[in-house]
Amino acid sequence: MIVACFCFAIMGVFVKLGSAQFSAAELVFYRCVAGFIAISMVVLPQGKTFKVSGPMFKLHLSRSVSGFVSLLLYFYAIAHLPLSTAVTLSYTSPLFLTLLMVLFLKHKPQRKQVVTIVLGFVGVLILLKPTFESSLWMAGLIGLFAGFLASIAYINVNKLGQAGEPEWRTVFYFSLFSSLGAAILMLLQSQPLAPLNQSNIWIVLGLGVSATIAQLSMTRAYSRGKTLAVASLAYLTVLFATLFAVFLWDEKLGVSSFIAMSLIAGCGILSSARGIKKQ
Template sequence: MSSSLWRRLAESGPFWMIVAGFCFGVMGVFVKLGSSSFSTAELVFYRCLAGVIAILAVALPARRPLWVPWPAMRVHLTRSVSGFVSLMLYFYAIGHLPLPTAVTLNYTSPLFLMLLTALWLKQPPQAGQWLAIVVGFAGVALLLRPTLDATQWLAGVVGLSSGLLASIAYMNVHELGRLGEPEWRTVYYFSLVSSLGAGLVMLCQPQALTPLSFGNLWILLGMGVAATCAQLSMTRAYCKGKSLIVASMAYLTVVFSTLFGMLIWRDVLPVSSYAGMLLIVGCGILSTAASSRR
């Protein structure tokens, strides 16, 4: 690749969102691989600990301030706790559902975000936005219908709940942006709180902890590297590109996860599931576009 082409790509928001979507998909692969050996809390702990270490390695030498005044800290804590619980639910769903199904359910967050905006901020959706919400959740029904059996219905509800809590986290991210908080500090507190929360859950079940070995360490390293690269790429994408275009391209994670599921686990979902995924992604993009105009 020529240096001039690389420079152009390095300044392209869509390019970095493609990288982020790919890396988030790779992270999902490692989470699913690790779910057979590690508990959900362990996976969340190691994933977020990698983020804490990566940010501290950059922030401390540059003497960037980590502490913030209480009004901003309160929002950081709300965002971090909701994000932590959402991540726990998301990783559980990945371990118990086909990868593309779990990822798509988590990406219902824009639909929930529009509903929460109407309830909390008293900004009722317009007719077209209501249609996007209704059609989007019809897609959820199509996606979950084949999995609502005795063994997977709970995982489906958990995956959908992760999307709901993620929407609460995103509302707080927006508030932090309004307060002038940098993205790296938002990611830092989320990673820190999630590491501590997952660590407490692990301490409550010490007998269930999985010893680290060369046979499983590569899964944790792969997950941590992929998650950190995804976070950094997504942050750069929003800095370099137009927010609406970049946010819409975030749904590439669903595409990559579907391809990984087919290649690695031979996941072939019913036609109705793929139709549901298309409805969720399409309505999610419309919801994102509507939210950006507010």
């Protein structure tokens, strides 16, 4: 998961760089088609089967749909918000994950866990406050919703792992569905497609490579580890992304932003730790 976090932060850097030339749909397409090609090149020569049963297909479909929409919203947020803010909002997924486990998996939360979840979302409100006071409020809400959808995707990844589905097949179907979905959106978008040339091809390649490595690493972490434990480590992406933003774009965060990010990360980890004790 640490490898995944580092590569996801690098992916965020390439998305930020590419957003000046490409739409969110184009960036999602290049990110996912790279994963699809990489997985196919490794799997096809081995003669592995892509067939899955009906119940497994439903899980793959749910994981792919939620993951695709989450990724699309996440890339939009990165393009319109400071990198550290967009990443932090997306990684509210552990907080949403805990809520979903309580609501749908019938896990009874402890009182302290409820408090940490509430404080975590207080951190979200503090972090979103500057966006609500500007024209960026929609981007802030979109980034937050990306975190919610990511939590649904992670639950499905964990269920697929528990059912014995290999990591490569989970990544394959997600990459295939997302590539097709992004391609359709690219055809429907009003703005013309940005041509690939020597000045931007390195962005596309960097985006594809970093995202593929991150996706494979994250999928293995969620399928082999305890969901909430792995989810808590996801906050390392916030740290890596913040460091990249400071060094590459000289992004400066106010005291309130640091307090909000600390609340979100700390409460997410605490709620995860208490959830692990109940598993």
